[in-house]
Amino acid sequence: MASVTLSRPSTTKLTARRIVKDIVVYGLLLLLGGLFLLPFLWMVTSSLRFPGAGITFPPQFLPTEFNFANYPQVFQMIPFARFALNSIIVTTLAVLGELLSASLVAFGFARLRFPGRNILFLVLLTTMMIPYPVTMIPSFILWVRGLGMANTFGPLVLPPFFGPAFSIFLLRQFFMTINTELDEAAKVDGANEIRIFWQIILPLAKPALATIAVFSFIANWNDFLTPLIYLSDPNMYTLALGINFLRNFRGGGELSLQMAAAVMFIAPCIVIYFISQRYIVQGIVTTGLKG
Amino acid sequence: MGYLFISPWLFGFIVFLIGPILASLYLSFTTYKPGQTPVWIGLENYVRMFGDDLFYHSLRITTVYTVLSVPLGLITALGLAVLLNQGVRGLRFFRTAFYLPSLISGVAVAIVFAWFFNTNFGVINFFLSLFGIDGPNWLGDPDWTLPAFVIMSLWGIGGTVVIFIAALQGVPVELYEAAELDGATSWRRFLNITLPLISPVILFSLITGVIATFQTFAVSYIMTGGGPANASLFYLLYLYRNAFNWFEMGYASALAWFLFLIILVCTLILLRSSELWVHYEGLGRK
Numbered sequence: 001m002a003s004v005t006l007s008r009p010s011t012t013k014l015t016a017r018r019i020v021k022d023i024v025v026y027g028l029l030l031l032l033g034g035l036f037l038l039p040f041l042w043m044v045t046s047s048l049r050f051p052g053a054g055i056t057f058p059p060q061f062l063p064t065e066f067n068f069a070n071y072p073q074v075f076q077m078i079p080f081a082r083f084a085l086n087s088i089i090v091t092t093l094a095v096l097g098e099l100l101s102a103s104l105v106a107f108g109f110a111r112l113r114f115p116g117r118n119i120l121f122l123v124l125l126t127t128m129m130i131p132y133p134v135t136m137i138p139s140f141i142l143w144v145r146g147l148g149m150a151n152t153f154g155p156l157v158l159p160p161f162f163g164p165a166f167s168i169f170l171l172r173q174f175f176m177t178i179n180t181e182l183d184e185a186a187k188v189d190g191a192n193e194i195r196i197f198w199q200i201i202l203p204l205a206k207p208a209l210a211t212i213a214v215f216s217f218i219a220n221w222n223d224f225l226t227p228l229i230y231l232s233d234p235n236m237y238t239l240a241l242g243i244n245f246l247r248n249f250r251g252g253g254e255l256s257l258q259m260a261a262a263v264m265f266i267a268p269c270i271v272i273y274f275i276s277q278r279y280i281v282q283g284i285v286t287t288g289l290k291g
Numbered sequence: 292m293g294y295l296f297i298s299p300w301l302f303g304f305i306v307f308l309i310g311p312i313l314a315s316l317y318l319s320f321t322t323y324k325p326g327q328t329p330v331w332i333g334l335e336n337y338v339r340m341f342g343d344d345l346f347y348h349s350l351r352i353t354t355v356y357t358v359l360s361v362p363l364g365l366i367t368a369l370g371l372a373v374l375l376n377q378g379v380r381g382l383r384f385f386r387t388a389f390y391l392p393s394l395i396s397g398v399a400v401a402i403v404f405a406w407f408f409n410t411n412f413g414v415i416n417f418f419l420s421l422f423g424i425d426g427p428n429w430l431g432d433p434d435w436t437l438p439a440f441v442i443m444s445l446w447g448i449g450g451t452v453v454i455f456i457a458a459l460q461g462v463p464v465e466l467y468e469a470a471e472l473d474g475a476t477s478w479r480r481f482l483n484i485t486l487p488l489i490s491p492v493i494l495f496s497l498i499t500g501v502i503a504t505f506q507t508f509a510v511s512y513i514m515t516g517g518g519p520a521n522a523s524l525f526y527l528l529y530l531y532r533n534a535f536n537w538f539e540m541g542y543a544s545a546l547a548w549f550l551f552l553i554i555l556v557c558t559l560i561l562l563r564s565s566e567l568w569v570h571y572e573g574l575g576r577k
Contacts (some may be wrong), residue, residue: 012344025374025377025379028372029375029379029385032389033384033385033389036392036449037391039403039446040391042414043401043403046406056412057411057412058417059412059414072524101299101303104297104299105296105297106298108296108370109297110293112292112293112296113293114292114293114294114469120297120319123304124300127308129306129502129554130551131505131551131554132505132506133527133530133550134311134315134547135307135311135315135538136534137313137315137543137544138312138314138317138318139324140534140535141540142310142311144325145325145326147452159303159307161303162302162303162304162306163300163302163303163304168297191348193296198295217406218394222395222399223506224397224513225507225508225531239399240398243398243399247402247513255406258402259402262398262399265398266394266395266399268508269394269395270391270394271438273387273391273394277383277387281386281407284450285453285457286453
């Protein structure tokens with residue numbers, strides 16, 4: 001009896017503490033989560049306002065006007081469709097190049113034996129630490145003066161075909177986890193390395209390939225510095241440059257138009273995130289912990 | 292056969308990396324404008340650098356920005372990850388909320404925050420006004436420009452939050468249970484169990500964070516153009532202008548090599564210091 005009467009108040013106290021803790025935790029999370037999402041909401045709301053309505057104080061977070069005409073208006077003011085097409089071409093080619101070369105090279109490092117393999121892999125790891133600005137100027141001279149590729153997509157899409165170190169590293173780690181018995185069985189059946197790579201390893205590596213594709217897409221879609229250096233002809237602009245172009249354009253200072261353009265620019269990245277959330281989280285965790 | 296498979300990388304490594312690195316080193320000892328032949332001038336670019344006020348200025352700004360934004364971002368990200376690790380419902384929703392902003396780097400961020408930091412109509416000053424604070428002219432007052440950039444950088448910490456959540460989930464529950472039996476408070480458990488066990492991840496985020504912030508470019512180029520009064524003239528922006536606006540490619544190469552050196556030294560210092568504070572038995576070998 002005594003123990004029951006004693007334990008009663010302490011359980012209530014524990015429950016009370018638990019409730020207070022829950023309120024604090026969820027309260028903070030909702031507040032901060034809301035703050036992180038607020039700019040997105042504000043972008044969409046602002047993109048739907050009538051031109052000339054401009055920016056208001058206090059700021060409007062929830063839409064009261066629905067002027068969808070701002071979206072087609074962006075296409076009339078700047079060659080938005082052209083910029084979007086350029087971005088799609090650049091991003092698609094860069095992603096394909098990265099997938100192709102990274103998987104080939106990673107297969108070589110993970111599955112094949114050759115003299116100097118370990119040293120070369122160490123070299124590859126070291127190269128991940130070299131900041132882009134160090135190679136930026138000579139690369140510019142090489143592409144523009146050496147190969148005459150100013151105002152082409154070459155300098156943007158060709159480098160990924162030559163083995164981006166980070167993706168190679170990620171895929172190599174993944175290939176290492178695939179059981180070698182499969183390879184050996186295939187070898188007994190007379191399959192060569194190329195068939196093993198193509199028919200056994202690649203299908204098994206789909207999750208890792210998806211991770212790389214998603215990160216490569218987001219990086220290339222958002223890249224600003226490389227297109228800025230190589231593309232000066234507005235016909236060749238990617239969206240990242242095009243959006244900035246709109247800002248400096250006559251009449252482009254309009255808030256609603258800028259936001260309509262920005263919403264269309266970020267939409268593909270958001271969509272890709274929701275389609276491939278699993279791979280993104282997995283990718284951040286593996287590269288984050290192992291890099 | 293192995294060489295065949297790695298040949299794309301080997302080719303890229305020589306042509307797009309080693310070649311340009313050596314060329315960059317050579318150019319840093321020359322004066323070179325596109326279309327002309329490089330002229331060897333020895334150490335003159337480096338001498339010029341140490342007498343260049345804008346070089347010091349951009350280096351100082353970038354360093355201050357790094358010192359403020361990287362630790363602040365790490366602490367905030369860790370706080371969010373700890374909150375999310377309390378067994379909350381809707382983990383996926385909150386993780387998405389914190390991560391989404393990291394998907395849109397550069398241009399879009401710059402465009403949105405250019406409006407957010409508006410003195411009279413901006414969202415930031417609106418929130419301050421709710422507390423009776425008369426917000427500053429963020430992007431017009433040189434004293435407030437860097438703080439504005441720091442605030443903006445906090446919006447992009449989602450990737451770090453995700454890494455930290457994974458690290459926190461990797462801490463064995465038994466350790467907490469044992470400590471609880473010994474009567475350790477939750478703060479003590481955090482200090483003595485959580486922090487040491489996730490310290491390798493903190494080190495990793497610290498190093499990658501420093502490397503990335505030293506290369507800040509797009510947002511200052513788009514949002515402020517380096518202004519006002521050069522208050523956001525980040526190192527890479529100054530380097531870019533030298534190379535591609537003024538075509539001082541020799542001098543810009545010297546600046547690039549110096550940046551490389553800074554990043555290398557910072558990384559080495561952080562790695563050396565990690566012997567003092569990073570705990571290597573837990574996560575790494577589990």
